[in-house]
Amino acid sequence: MSTYDDASWHYGGDFPEELPEKNGATHTGMFLVWCIENNLVSDELKNDATEEIQKLKRRELTGAEFIMDSMDGKFSEYDLNVMGNAFAQDYYKDETDFGNRFSSFADDYVNLFDTKAEENDYEYETFYHIEDTYENYDLMKQIIDYRFDEWKEYKNLN
Numbered sequence: 001m002s003t004y005d006d007a008s009w010h011y012g013g014d015f016p017e018e019l020p021e022k023n024g025a026t027h028t029g030m031f032l033v034w035c036i037e038n039n040l041v042s043d044e045l046k047n048d049a050t051e052e053i054q055k056l057k058r059r060e061l062t063g064a065e066f067i068m069d070s071m072d073g074k075f076s077e078y079d080l081n082v083m084g085n086a087f088a089q090d091y092y093k094d095e096t097d098f099g100n101r102f103s104s105f106a107d108d109y110v111n112l113f114d115t116k117a118e119e120n121d122y123e124y125e126t127f128y129h130i131e132d133t134y135e136n137y138d139l140m141k142q143i144i145d146y147r148f149d150e151w152k153e154y155k156n157l158n
Contacts, residue, residue: 004092007073019128022064026132027109028075029063031092034144040084064132091147102150108143
């Protein structure tokens with residue numbers, strides 16, 4: 001089983017000391033919430049975290065909080081269904097054919113929030129300073145929706 005991301009990979013090394021460790025899962029959390037909303041998660045995850053998923057859907061919990069509290073900071077193939085894994089393999093992972101032709105999740109995430117910061121005349125100190133909010137998720141959601149449509153066309157799934 002392959003791990004897509006692990007918050008601990010982020011909060012070591014150059015991670016800003018002043019930030020909570022959950023900021024290492026903000027980006028992953030946004031992707032996972034999108035997968036939950038689009039029914040791309042595994043039955044195992046649905047069964048293991050039924051109550052927490054309902055809290056996510058009611059926006060009482062952020063994706064980063066969910067990953068840290070319910071998934072031990074880890075996001076893997078185990079958490080997605082077949083379609084979710086196929087999409088994550090091409091979009092969430094770096095250096096894929098799809099990502100190189102269109103864009104990867106990480107590139108979209110950085111570009112979106114760099115643009116948002118620039119439009120508001122500020123700059124994020126690091127990738128980890130992007131706020132874990134549903135306002136930011138709603139911006140990212142639009143891009144993931146677009147990439148998912150591109151991906152389905154790329155894979156001839158339409």
